[in-house]
Amino acid sequence: MSAPGKQSGREGGRSLKTRVKTARKRSLASTLWLERQLNDPYVARAKREGYRSRAAYKLIEMDDRYRLFKPGGRIVDLGAAPGGWSQVAAARVKAKEGKGRVVAVDLLDMELVAGVDFAVKDFNDEDAPEFIKAMLGGEADGVMSDMAANATGHRATDHLRIVALAELAADFACDILAPGGFFVAKVLQGGTEGQLLARLKRDFASVRHVKPAASRADSAELYVLATGFRGRLR
Template identity: 85%
Template sequence: MTKSGAGGREGGRSLKERVKTARKRSLSSTLWLERQLNDPYVAQAKRDGYRSRAAYKLLEMDERYKLFAPGKHIVDLGAAPGGWSQIAATRVKSAEGKGKVVGIDLLDMEPIAGVEFTVMDFNEETAPERIKAMLGGGADGVMSDMAANATGHKQTDHLKIVALAELAVDFARDVLAPGGFFVAKVLQGGTEGQLLAALKRDFAQVRHVKPAASRADSAELYVLATGFRGG
């Protein structure tokens, strides 16, 4: 990522864009939209052809921890709109027939080269076997950028997102091949207890990761578990 010089100005004009508050738009919606318009990662994602700014979070994690390699089989939970699936497909070279990426979501998603997508609830009893059939075997990685709808109440939001991560871990345990990895979005202060205990039991190493692309004012954090021991 490159930064503009001259204190965020170019040709004497401020680069920062502001959004006028419309009568039908709430203050929170206006602030969100203004933040999106002024977010360098949002602009960079458009230039690079990624479907979301979240792509850069996964790129950074892969560069630091070498999660992907050509030929790997990856599952993307809550895949839509597809930013993480795009990165995985590029890194495992699935469009070239060297790996596989399966995306799952309750919502439909526009096709991505090298990604096999299905509308599915990953909590369904038959989901793990269906996904392994699509992969042709176990997965080398299960990733989840899912987040429960925020309530604005910190403790409630922590509980909801940890519960979602715990469900994702249960799914990962059923589909991962030995040595595989699991990565999921959590919130700072919200990964204690059963989630960490399960990950430390089932994986060789567990880390908390805060990618640079995560907004500094966000409690967003990722838990990365590598070296699945198998069941």
């Protein structure tokens, strides 16, 4: 209960926003980013529930809707750091109980996640598919990519760069997925490149765009989700 004469932090049923003053050494963009983080309910929820990033809720929403994970499934998380998606996958395939396997892959080191095997590895390396299948103990049931290239601020350039990452991830997925598997990757609104969509529609039974509620409303972020892998065309 608030002390007499003081505000509770909720007026008219709405939380008051935290405002951040621009520090001498902090740019306006950094100040706005920090202010947005402090006022983001998913950031606060991730801290309460022990997830490493707010991105965990995007994957939770996609799995709740499309049933991507099954106990015992084998999952690969590309560009995994800081590990929010790996945490969700490990819980839902029951990796900690020894039923499923999750392999997280990143160029940067990452603090270990319970139930997740981690490799500092470039998934584009020629030996990466066989290397990661050996870690999984077989072909994957799902390949996930929440990777994004560093933003340039030029929308067309950023779009092309993130689609290029998605295309590389799709190539890798088709080398490692078991029939029936899924692939999910971050893209940007404005239309996924036709070549990528055509390739996914050829190799998967269903391809759709998904905008989880946990994605910020002012973000161009979108995901392409392909399910029902038909098997590698030889």
